[in-house]
Amino acid sequence: MGQRIGMEVSIAVSHAVQLARAEAIAAYPITPQTHIVEHLSSLVANGELEAEFVTVESEHSAMSACVGSAATGARTYTATSSQGLALMHEILFIASGMRLPIVMSVANRALSAPLNIWNDHGDIMAEKDIGWIQVFVENGQESFDHHIMAFKIAENHQVLLPTIINLDGFILTHVVEPLEMLSQETVDKFLPPLVPYHRLDHKKPVTMGAFALPELYAETKMAHQVALTNSYQPILEVWREWGELTGRHYHPVEHYRTEGAKVLLLIMGSLAEVAEVAVDEMQDAGQAVGLIKPRLWRPFPFQDLRQALAGAELVIVCDRAMSLGGAANPVMAEVRSALYPLAKKPPVLGYAVGLGGRDVQPQAFKDLVAHALSEIKQGPSEEYYMVGVRG
Amino acid sequence: MSKAWDQVTWQELEIGGVLTEPGSARAYRTGDWRSMHPVWDKTRCLKCGVCWTVCPEAGISEEPDGYFEMNDYCKGCGICAKECVTGCITMVPEEG
Amino acid sequence: MIEIRFHGRGGQGAVTSVELLALAAIEEGKFAQGFPSFGPERRGAPVMAFCRVDDRHIRLRCKILQPDVVVVLDASLLGIQNPPADLKPHGIIVLNTHKSPGEIRQEYGYTHTLALVDANQIAREVLGVPIVNTAMTGALLKATGVVKMESLEAPLKERFGPLAGKNFNAVKAAYEATIIEER
Numbered sequence: 001m002g003q004r005i006g007m008e009v010s011i012a013v014s015h016a017v018q019l020a021r022a023e024a025i026a027a028y029p030i031t032p033q034t035h036i037v038e039h040l041s042s043l044v045a046n047g048e049l050e051a052e053f054v055t056v057e058s059e060h061s062a063m064s065a066c067v068g069s070a071a072t073g074a075r076t077y078t079a080t081s082s083q084g085l086a087l088m089h090e091i092l093f094i095a096s097g098m099r100l101p102i103v104m105s106v107a108n109r110a111l112s113a114p115l116n117i118w119n120d121h122g123d124i125m126a127e128k129d130i131g132w133i134q135v136f137v138e139n140g141q142e143s144f145d146h147h148i149m150a151f152k153i154a155e156n157h158q159v160l161l162p163t164i165i166n167l168d169g170f171i172l173t174h175v176v177e178p179l180e181m182l183s184q185e186t187v188d189k190f191l192p193p194l195v196p197y198h199r200l201d202h203k204k205p206v207t208m209g210a211f212a213l214p215e216l217y218a219e220t221k222m223a224h225q226v227a228l229t230n231s232y233q234p235i236l237e238v239w240r241e242w243g244e245l246t247g248r249h250y251h252p253v254e255h256y257r258t259e260g261a262k263v264l265l266l267i268m269g270s271l272a273e274v275a276e277v278a279v280d281e282m283q284d285a286g287q288a289v290g291l292i293k294p295r296l297w298r299p300f301p302f303q304d305l306r307q308a309l310a311g312a313e314l315v316i317v318c319d320r321a322m323s324l325g326g327a328a329n330p331v332m333a334e335v336r337s338a339l340y341p342l343a344k345k346p347p348v349l350g351y352a353v354g355l356g357g358r359d360v361q362p363q364a365f366k367d368l369v370a371h372a373l374s375e376i377k378q379g380p381s382e383e384y385y386m387v388g389v390r391g
Numbered sequence: 392m393s394k395a396w397d398q399v400t401w402q403e404l405e406i407g408g409v410l411t412e413p414g415s416a417r418a419y420r421t422g423d424w425r426s427m428h429p430v431w432d433k434t435r436c437l438k439c440g441v442c443w444t445v446c447p448e449a450g451i452s453e454e455p456d457g458y459f460e461m462n463d464y465c466k467g468c469g470i471c472a473k474e475c476v477t478g479c480i481t482m483v484p485e486e487g
Numbered sequence: 488m489i490e491i492r493f494h495g496r497g498g499q500g501a502v503t504s505v506e507l508l509a510l511a512a513i514e515e516g517k518f519a520q521g522f523p524s525f526g527p528e529r530r531g532a533p534v535m536a537f538c539r540v541d542d543r544h545i546r547l548r549c550k551i552l553q554p555d556v557v558v559v560l561d562a563s564l565l566g567i568q569n570p571p572a573d574l575k576p577h578g579i580i581v582l583n584t585h586k587s588p589g590e591i592r593q594e595y596g597y598t599h600t601l602a603l604v605d606a607n608q609i610a611r612e613v614l615g616v617p618i619v620n621t622a623m624t625g626a627l628l629k630a631t632g633v634v635k636m637e638s639l640e641a642p643l644k645e646r647f648g649p650l651a652g653k654n655f656n657a658v659k660a661a662y663e664a665t666i667i668e669e670r
Binding site: 099 | 399
């Protein structure tokens with residue numbers, strides 16, 4: 001239905017934002033997000049996108065400007081990575097607490113120090129608690145699709161929450177791939193103009209970002225928690241609509257060759273596709289290993305994950321980040337936590353894979369499955385493992 | 392709000408904690424705890440408006456006749472008296 | 488699936504090559520992937536770029552180890568990096584050189600199929616500058632037929648604008664001039 005086209009994924013994301021008719025973009029460049037915002041600034045400069053493009057002096061300012069612009073009722077977008085996301089940190093909580101439907105791309109990149117511009121999930125795992133909706137994509141088509149859907153989800157009056165789309169820096173942002181580009185007409189039908197729930201308007205003044213004493217703060221957090229948890233259904237509804245429109249159906253947790261698989265690998269993001277190749281090779285060799293690929297990270301998809309994992313004999317969580325000195329790697333921790341209340345739950349082992357953009361070949365997954373199986377047999381020798389460390 | 396604010400349930404909160412009633416700060420009379428207040432000697436007041444300009448609290452209002460008077464928000468800080476061009480403002484202790 | 492790895496120096500256009508190839512393959516209805524070995528390399532530093540072409544969605548996103556083809560834009564890299572070290576036994580080395588296959592085999596001991604062209608000369612003649620990426624793409628096409636010549640036209644126009652014509656000529660000239668010697 002759309003046009004099959006080869007395109008760098010960053011450019012595809014820019015086009016998604018253009019098709020979504022973003023009205024205000026405030027962004028600061030950081031590798032590997034740069035192509036997204038550079039192209040958007042060209043589109044705005046050429047008049048191909050009618051939007052305000054604010055070139056701010058830092059990511060802290062970028063998110064601050066986004067909060068301001070979303071508060072006035074403009075469809076607002078930004079993108080960042082790594083240190084930029086970290087620099088926005090304090091404002092991220094404010095954006096979600098104020099229930100502003102900002103959409104942000106995070107081109108996932110490792111955090112300094114040492115300085116590393118390559119892909120891992122360290123940046124976004126440091127922002128688990130910001131109260132935003134968070135989604136992971138695996139390839140160019142998903143990057144394009146989910147950015148358009150993000151606006152519809154965020155702006156839904158039952159939701160009203162800022163939304164992050166995580167795409168792996170360089171691995172996705174800088175690859176030329178085929179994907180189906182949709183027409184403006186199609187996107188307009190799917191995504192109507194933003195109708196703000198609250199907006200700053202001198203004709204009808206309100207106060208935003210007010211102060212809450214101890215007697216009120218917990219209630220505001222409950223309201224936010226309920227909104228984020230309940231955004232699950234509206235998210236699925238938007239994904240369902242997209243599935244009908246494009247034939248591409250997305251789920252909170254994706255399964256790959258899990259029927260009859262007693263050992264399940266679990267990973268998020270583009271490395272999931274590489275893991276699929278490994279799973280194919282293992283299954284061809286007679287090993288019943290399947291793959292679980294969570295897509296919806298926030299709100300956490302408890303039921304989908306429990307359903308996916310409860311029957312397994314071993315779950316191997318591959319994190320793209322660590323929680324240094326912590327009880328587990330980030331995704332591993334949440335998977336274990338979600339499984340804990342179950343009467344019958346599989347053991348969960350955790351591996352940190354591909355940190356700082358380390359190349360991960362399918363063989364690496366096969367090796368870590370073998371390692372996990374041996375660890376489970378003899379009793380795990382460590383709380384969690386790091387893959388491919390020399391020394 | 393009809394309910395006392397420390398009795399409000401989470402469901403009753405406005406989304407995003409937005410305060411939909413504008414100008415609600417007006418209800419908070421910051422003059423309640425002042426220990427002194429300004430008094431103008433109108434025989435020497437030029438109606439220049441410096442006192443009104445420098446007041447940090449919007450605690451001074453312009454009267455219809457062009458002179459200035461404190462209002463319910465004056466905290467008695469004394470900046471107006473200090474800055475008055477003719478020195479016609481005196482800070483006077485509150486009773487009680 | 489065919490996996491092609493370009494070796495060049497920053498600024499020689501290795502990344503552009505894989506992107507053009509990927510776009511050409513996608514034009515033909517195939518699935519393709521073109522991406523650089525990401526890094527903040529300065530001009531002149533050795534770089535690699537990767538291209539995969541297949542008739543279904545490509546899920547590998549890692550670096551290409553054991554390529555089917557290595558394309559070397561700059562022969563000075565042969566001594567430094569040994570690009571064909573992990574080339575598949577039946578793989579092809581596409582090399583920018585004025586030397587003959589015999590001389591190359593003598594000098595480096597390669598046993599793979601060789602596809603050689605003096606891309607420096609072609610680039611200088613046709614483009615006026617020694618930027619060899621489009622010429623080497625022509626050599627690659629001659630050696631592998633990975634995409635049709637015509638499929639490069641639209642990507643070249645999109646990428647090079649007014650210079651597309653000259654670059655297409657470089658592709659064609661190199662295609663004609665490339666000598667292939669089987670293993």
